[in-house]
Amino acid sequence: xxxxxxxxxxxxxxxxxxxxxxxxxxxxxxxxxxxxxxxxxxxxxxxxxxxxxxxxxxxxxxxxxxxxxxxxxxxxxxxxxxxxxxxxxxxxxxxxxxxxxxxxxxxxxxxxxxxxxxxxxxxxxxxxxxxxxxxxxxxxxxxxxxxxxxxxxxxxxxxxxxxxxxxxxxxxxxxxxxxxxxxxxxxxxxxxxxxxxxxxxxxxxxxxxxxxxxxxxxxxxxxxxxxxxxxxxxxxxxxxxxxxxxxxxxxxxxxxxxxxxxxxxxxxxxxxxxxxxxxxxxxxxxxxxxxxxxxxxxxxxxxxxxxxxxxxxxxxxxxxxxxxxxxxxxxxxxxxxxxxxxxxxxxxxxxxxxxxxxxxxxxxxxxxxxxxxxxxxxxxxxxxxxxxxxxxxxx
Numbered sequence: 313x314x315x316x317x318x319x320x321x322x323x324x325x326x327x328x329x330x331x332x333x334x335x336x337x338x339x340x341x342x343x344x345x346x347x348x349x350x351x352x353x354x355x356x357x358x359x360x361x362x363x364x365x366x367x368x369x370x371x372x373x374x375x376x377x378x379x380x381x382x383x384x385x386x387x388x389x390x391x392x393x394x395x396x397x398x399x400x401x402x403x404x405x406x407x408x409x410x411x412x413x414x415x416x417x418x419x420x421x422x423x424x425x426x427x428x429x430x431x432x433x434x435x436x437x438x439x440x441x442x443x444x445x446x447x448x449x450x451x452x453x454x455x456x457x458x459x460x461x462x463x464x465x466x467x468x469x470x471x472x473x474x475x476x477x478x479x480x481x482x483x484x485x486x487x488x489x490x491x492x493x494x495x496x497x498x499x500x501x502x503x504x505x506x507x508x509x510x511x512x513x514x515x516x517x518x519x520x521x522x523x524x525x526x527x528x529x530x531x532x533x534x535x536x537x538x539x540x541x542x543x544x545x546x547x548x549x550x551x552x553x554x555x556x557x558x559x560x561x562x563x564x565x566x567x568x569x570x571x572x573x574x575x576x577x578x579x580x581x582x583x584x585x586x587x588x589x590x591x592x593x594x595x596x597x598x599x600x601x602x603x604x605x606x607x608x609x610x611x612x613x614x615x616x617x618x619x620x621x622x623x624x625x626x627x628x629x630x631x632x633x634x635x636x637x638x639x640x641x642x643x644x645x646x647x648x649x650x651x652x653x654x655x656x657x658x659x660x661x662x663x664x665x666x667x668x669x670x671x672x673x674x675x676x677x678x679x680x681x682x683x684x685x686x687x688x689x690x691x692x693x694x695x696x697x698x699x700x701x702x703x704x705x706x707x
Contacts, residue, residue, distance in 0.1 A: 316651050322409050329402035336395035337542055343392075344539050348586040350377055357382075385518065393507050400499035403549075407492060411485060412436070414649050417684045421482035435480060436489060443473060443493040444500045451533065459533070466537070467571060470494060474567035482685045483558030484551075490567055491548030494541050501534040539582070543574030556611045559679030569607035576600035613678040623704045624697045626662055632698060633659050636688045637676075662705070669702040677702075 350362030359378050366373045411418045415429035419436070427435075446469055455462050473493050477486035509531040513523040547570050551557045557566055576596040583593035624632070640647045641659040657671060658664050665672065676682040676690070677699035683690055 318409065318413070319651070322406070325402055325406040325409060329399065329406055332395060332398045332402055336399045337546075339392050339395055340535075340538060340542065344582065345585045346375060347377070348582060385514070391507070391510075393502065396499050396502040400495060403492065403495055407436070407488075411488070417647070417649050417687060419481050419485040419685065421686045422689055423686050424478075424482065425480050427480075432481065432485075436492075439473070439477070439489065440493055440496045443469070444496055447497050448500070448504070451530075456533070467568070470571060471564050471568045475564035478558075478561070478563040483555070483560075483563060484681065484684075486563050487548055487551040487558045487567070491545050491551070494545040494548070498538045498541055498545065501538055505534045506531045540575045540578050543578050544571045545574075547574065555675055555679035555681035556613070559681050560611065562610050565610050566607055569603045569610070572603040573600045573607070576603070622697075623700045628697070629662060629665070629701045632694050633665065636683050636690045636694065639688070640684070665702065666705055669706065673699055673702060 346364055349364040351364065353363055356363060357376060359382060360376045361379045362377055364375045364377075366375070412429075412433050415432045419432045420427050420429070447466060450456065450462060450465050450469070455465055470490065470493070474486065474490045477489045480486070481489060509527040513527050516523040548567070557563075576599045580593055580596040580600070583596070584590075637659040639645065640650055641653045641657050643653065643658055643660065645651070645653055655671075657668050659668065659672070672682075677695050680686065680695070
């Protein structure tokens, strides 16, 4: 019953995280588009930088952007803040429910680093905080005055984090933590920099003082970072469903390719929304395509024939299933984290192994996503034997 209730909590948190994340990303993308769509008009109100005309849902909208702020601000001024805050909060709660409460299953791989659950959780929390402090320090340093150099440094920091995570956590947890690290940077940008700067500027204007232009410039820089990091972080947050992304030692390289692909696609969309000449930004799609080919190449499965080794006997195969699979993949799992077999895949008999053979090859033979966290310490020879038996006994 406890596992059942935890599953519902997991589902509700994931649902909330998904819904609120859509709100944050939607608002972010909309305002980026709005900024790029602004045009000078013959007649504009005093202090207006540009305007945009839109049509949606059967109505017409006219939006003005002021250079700083109008002389008077209305009482119903809207601040877009809670979407970012709640996205991070629900994401961190989901990290607790999915990973921290099941650290031995989802976070720890003894073959990578034998950790106690409390050690893995402590490393996780400390790394998220350290990642933000390092990123924020780079932005505030002289490097922050050079956008290209700063972007390169942030890229290196994220790739280095991926390398470190892949040598501490299980493959699944490593990529999720890269996504959590980037998501923390993005949410902290809003909470620690963008909104505080906007509040300071608003207070100055209401007091009849000239706001510090650097506050706006800094906020714009962090907002731009969030814009370019959104697509990569989305892919990394769903990476747990795709073992091909993390079931190999080059996780950091996959992260590098994901960053390039996402940033280049976002740059292409930004420039297209701005109405730039296609020839000036078409290169972004080429770079994204090259990075995609690189990612596919790095994640390609081992093509060693599964039938190359000796085929184990049925008795030997049942022993392997009993040692590494049946704890979770039985009609009534003995593993404390599951009330039902994950994915409705049962492997307590040889006939079931034949039925789900293709899934087993992807998850446990070619990849090493299963057993979760390699709790039972399945060896390479056992994986090869598993694959050989499946190939020899295909229905």
